[in-house]
Amino acid sequence: MMEEAKDEASVLSVHGDDIKVTEVLKDGDTLTFLIISKKDRHKPVVSPVFQLSGTGEYHVDRTYDDFEWLQQHLFAQEDVPGIQGVIFPPLPAKPQVNASAKTMKQLGILGLGEWQPYCKAMETFLRQVAAHSVLCRNKAVEVFLTSSAPPGRQKIRKNIFNRLSQAVEEMRKEGHKDVDEFFQTERDRNLVLTSCTKTAAEKFLDMVLTEQKIAVACGHFSAALHLLVEPGEDADKQAFSRVCVKLSEVFESMKKNMTSVAENNMSTLGLGLDLESRHQEAEKEMLFRRTCKLVELESTKRNAEKAKPVKKLAMEEVKKAAETEFEHICRVAKQEITRFEKVRVEMLQQALVQWCEKQLLTAKESADQFNKHLQVFGGMA
Amino acid sequence: MADTARDPPPEHTDFHELEDGEEDLFPEPTATEEESQPASLPAEDISTNSNGPKQDSLFDDDPEDLFAEATEEVSLDSPERDVLLSDGPSPAITPITPPTSVITPRIGHAHDDMFTRSSFDEIEEEEGGDSFDIHISVSDPEKVGDGMNAYMAYKVTTKTSMSLFKCSDFSVKRRFSDFLGLHSKLASKYLHIGYIVPPAPEKSIVGMTKVKVGKEDQSSNEFVEKRRSALERYLMRTVKHPILLKDPDVLQFLESSELPRAVSTQALSSAGLLRMVNKAADAVNKMTIKMNESDAWFEEKQQHFENLDVQLRKLHTSVESLVCHRKELSVNTAQFAKSAAMLGNSEDHTALSRALSQLAEVEEKIDQLHQDQANADFYLFSELLGDYVRLITAVKGVFDHRMKTWQKWQDSQMLLQKKREAEAKLQFTNKPDKLQQAKDEIKEEIEELEGKVQQGERDFEQISKIIRKEVSRFEKERVKDFKSIIIKYLESLVQTQQQLIKYWEAFLPEAKAIS
Numbered sequence: 001m002m003e004e005a006k007d008e009a010s011v012l013s014v015h016g017d018d019i020k021v022t023e024v025l026k027d028g029d030t031l032t033f034l035i036i037s038k039k040d041r042h043k044p045v046v047s048p049v050f051q052l053s054g055t056g057e058y059h060v061d062r063t064y065d066d067f068e069w070l071q072q073h074l075f076a077q078e079d080v081p082g083i084q085g086v087i088f089p090p091l092p093a094k095p096q097v098n099a100s101a102k103t104m105k106q107l108g109i110l111g112l113g114e115w116q117p118y119c120k121a122m123e124t125f126l127r128q129v130a131a132h133s134v135l136c137r138n139k140a141v142e143v144f145l146t147s148s149a150p151p152g153r154q155k156i157r158k159n160i161f162n163r164l165s166q167a168v169e170e171m172r173k174e175g176h177k178d179v180d181e182f183f184q185t186e187r188d189r190n191l192v193l194t195s196c197t198k199t200a201a202e203k204f205l206d207m208v209l210t211e212q213k214i215a216v217a218c219g220h221f222s223a224a225l226h227l228l229v230e231p232g233e234d235a236d237k238q239a240f241s242r243v244c245v246k247l248s249e250v251f252e253s254m255k256k257n258m259t260s261v262a263e264n265n266m267s268t269l270g271l272g273l274d275l276e277s278r279h280q281e282a283e284k285e286m287l288f289r290r291t292c293k294l295v296e297l298e299s300t301k302r303n304a305e306k307a308k309p310v311k312k313l314a315m316e317e318v319k320k321a322a323e324t325e326f327e328h329i330c331r332v333a334k335q336e337i338t339r340f341e342k343v344r345v346e347m348l349q350q351a352l353v354q355w356c357e358k359q360l361l362t363a364k365e366s367a368d369q370f371n372k373h374l375q376v377f378g379g380m381a
Numbered sequence: 382m383a384d385t386a387r388d389p390p391p392e393h394t395d396f397h398e399l400e401d402g403e404e405d406l407f408p409e410p411t412a413t414e415e416e417s418q419p420a421s422l423p424a425e426d427i428s429t430n431s432n433g434p435k436q437d438s439l440f441d442d443d444p445e446d447l448f449a450e451a452t453e454e455v456s457l458d459s460p461e462r463d464v465l466l467s468d469g470p471s472p473a474i475t476p477i478t479p480p481t482s483v484i485t486p487r488i489g490h491a492h493d494d495m496f497t498r499s500s501f502d503e504i505e506e507e508e509g510g511d512s513f514d515i516h517i518s519v520s521d522p523e524k525v526g527d528g529m530n531a532y533m534a535y536k537v538t539t540k541t542s543m544s545l546f547k548c549s550d551f552s553v554k555r556r557f558s559d560f561l562g563l564h565s566k567l568a569s570k571y572l573h574i575g576y577i578v579p580p581a582p583e584k585s586i587v588g589m590t591k592v593k594v595g596k597e598d599q600s601s602n603e604f605v606e607k608r609r610s611a612l613e614r615y616l617m618r619t620v621k622h623p624i625l626l627k628d629p630d631v632l633q634f635l636e637s638s639e640l641p642r643a644v645s646t647q648a649l650s651s652a653g654l655l656r657m658v659n660k661a662a663d664a665v666n667k668m669t670i671k672m673n674e675s676d677a678w679f680e681e682k683q684q685h686f687e688n689l690d691v692q693l694r695k696l697h698t699s700v701e702s703l704v705c706h707r708k709e710l711s712v713n714t715a716q717f718a719k720s721a722a723m724l725g726n727s728e729d730h731t732a733l734s735r736a737l738s739q740l741a742e743v744e745e746k747i748d749q750l751h752q753d754q755a756n757a758d759f760y761l762f763s764e765l766l767g768d769y770v771r772l773i774t775a776v777k778g779v780f781d782h783r784m785k786t787w788q789k790w791q792d793s794q795m796l797l798q799k800k801r802e803a804e805a806k807l808q809f810t811n812k813p814d815k816l817q818q819a820k821d822e823i824k825e826e827i828e829e830l831e832g833k834v835q836q837g838e839r840d841f842e843q844i845s846k847i848i849r850k851e852v853s854r855f856e857k858e859r860v861k862d863f864k865s866i867i868i869k870y871l872e873s874l875v876q877t878q879q880q881l882i883k884y885w886e887a888f889l890p891e892a893k894a895i896s
Contacts, residue, residue: 207710
């Protein structure tokens with residue numbers, strides 16, 4: 001574990017903000033992602049073993065399990081002070097072939113089977129990890145991004161960072177009153193935002209699904225119209241056939257339009273809402289960890305007070321340790337929250353702007369297309 | 382495109398030209414059973430007819446016999462007649478030779494001057510100047526009465542410059558059963574001679590019950606609007622038909638302030654049951670009539686309509702599913718708008734909060750666009766396809782009537798054959814006293830049957846000719862109909878996109894201003 005972390009600059013040998021997940025290959029249930037990162041020429045190459053193409057780029061294949069490996073390593077950094085105060089970049093859920101309803105709900109817009117958004121979500125994960133001043137120092141990140149060999153597959157021991165299954169006990173802790181107003185406010189806000197964002201993401205997904213259905217229906221109608229085309233030299237028959245063919249083209253345009261609208265939705269705001277939702281969840285987990293620590297701290301304080309003289313010293317030690325750890329966590333957490341706020345607003349803005357621009361473009365193209373059709377019909381004898 | 386291309390003369394191989402000296406094409410009073418009109422063409426052998434309610438005798442004896450001058454027997458496809466058809470400027474609608482009985486003016490109808498020409502075709506030409514200009518709208522649905530006896534009254538407004546009408550802008554109040562009554566009358570007069578009578582909108586017991594019970598909700602409002610629109614389309618289709626437009630029942634429907642209540646249209650009335658029974662009988666008959674189709678045109682057309690029926694139904698289902706999804710999208714969009722608003726409210730960052738609230742507003746507006754689009758999908762396409770599916774049922778109906786007409790003719794022929802055989806046998810009877818009487822009887826019967834056979838043949842030819850014209854008209858109208866609907870639809874699509882452009886352009890600066 002590197003220790004010389006004085007400056008906040010990334011210690012990675014690649015540009016964190018330029019990581020690309022360009023492709024995904026599916027082999028049964030296994031997904032393999034192609035990741036390209038650009039070498040940072042100001043940084044030394046860590047080891048000659050690592051792959052480097054002539055273009056100054058690293059091209060690596062990673063499966064979903066490799067991503068999980070990386071995430072586990074990040075979670076497992078218990079010797080980093082205040083690590084529990086970090087808002088960990090969320091990894092998208094694993095897509096499955098015959099996903100259960102629960103998994104589909106978890107995946108949200110990423111479960112639609114469109115790989116472009118999914119790759120983008122994985123890419124965002126990696127960029128966020130690389131951009132995180134604490135996390136990027138973990139060797140696992142460098143290995144993940146640059147090693148030609150797939151990272152080790154050994155299972156890391158479980159830790160408390162895994163998705164917190166809300167045991168009843170844990171739920172009670174969640175509502176524990178805070179000693180710090182800043183954090184109490186943040187917890188309250190996060191609670192509301194998490195549920196609102198989740199709902200918005202879900203409703204957005206519903207919209208996209210229906211848009212896709214409409215596109216399919218238009219396609220069917222367009223195809224069915226060809227069955228009305230009649231052979232023959234009769235002028236009226238020919239006229240009607242022409243009408244049907246042209247109408248079929250209209251519905252084909254409608255299908256294209258709807259498909260574009262749905263794609264635009266997915267690739268911009270859909271992704272944005274999904275990311276925001278998962279981010280809020282990640283913040284929630286962090287705040288919860290801190291709250292648990294708070295509860296623990298208060299309990300050690302009580303123990304220290306109540307302790308009999310024999311045990312008192314020991315209890316005091318425990319209390320001090322708990323206090324120190326809690327302080328670290330709070331410090332890191334405050335930084336994280338500030339950073340998080342900035343990042344999420346930027347991200348949402350970008351999503352909204354891109355979404356609007358794409359939909360505007362699609363609307364203009366469609367208006368043009370429909371106008372052309374209108375002229376054709378108007379001019380038809 | 383030649384709108385007024387004439388049909389080629391029908392190629393009936395077993396059709397024989399009426400020669401001079403033979404029967405009048407439009408015989409004077411003596412020939413038919415009906416007391417009414419001299420030239421009551423096809424109509425019925427009322428005695429054997431089972432096609433629905435008895436025909437009203439609207440056709441009174443008219444001194445101004447239309448065909449008074451037409452004493453020369455003219456065969457259906459004589460050059461003389463053809464010339465008349467193509468004379469003068471082509472009217473907007475392909476002229477169709479109607480049965481003369483139809484155009485006899487009703488008593489009290491002031492426009493006698495229309496009927497002083499010697500041929501209806503010329504009249505059509507004349508009215509080529511009075512071109513088709515009529516617009517009917519059905520509006521202002523109003524609930525009349527309470528409870529289960531309540532009904533919806535609709536305002537039917539006609540705007541026209543045609544001299545056929547007394548005024549140029551007038552309205553009346555009508556209820557749904559009035560429309561059904563009108564259709565029933567038109568069907569009984571015209572369907573069996575081959576005219577494609579546009580079908581009336583369908584009854585809906587569920588829909589109406591909701592309205593009667595007073596449920597003032599989204600679905601009953603939609604039902605009323607759907608019905609209103611259907612009634613309007615029904616009337617427009619009906620008046621677009623050049624023959625039906627001039628029908629006295631149609632004129633009365635549009636103009637008369639009071640209309641006798643059409644009782645026999647009630648769903649569960651005895652007349653309704655009778656209709657159901659007749660329909661069943663017809664279906665059985667259809668299966669057992671094996672017609673020797675000598676005219677390939679009819680065979681081909683029938684096949685064509687069968688196919689069209691199947692395809693249109695598929696398309697109709699397809700569009701209904703599209704409408705459904707569109708409505709679903711509207712609901713989803715509204716829900717997303719709400720969630721975005723809540724998100725905006727919970728957001729601390731001021732600019733982001735504002736942007737999210739704006740987002741919610743944009744989505745609400747888009748929801749409205751989706752609803753409008755769903756309506757366009759439905760009222761333009763779904764209803765168009767539904768109308769055509771129903772129209773094709775009427776088309777198939779006239780083809781069936783032609784088969785029945787053929788059957789009747791064949792039956793008469795067979796009977797005649799039998800009688801002739803019986804007459805021949807009589808020659809060899811050995812009872813001279815009864816012989817003369819029997820001979821006279823049979824001679825009478827044979828004469829009568831000969832008349833029937835000829836009438837049957839004429840009826841068959843007439844209905845065939847009319848159907849050809851009707852099908853041609855149908856195919857022309859179809860193109861016009863579809864084109865006009867599609868243009869409206871495209872306009873709605875363009876407008877939706879333009880609205881979206883406005884919304885997105887307004888939102889973009891808000892999104893950019895977040896930080």
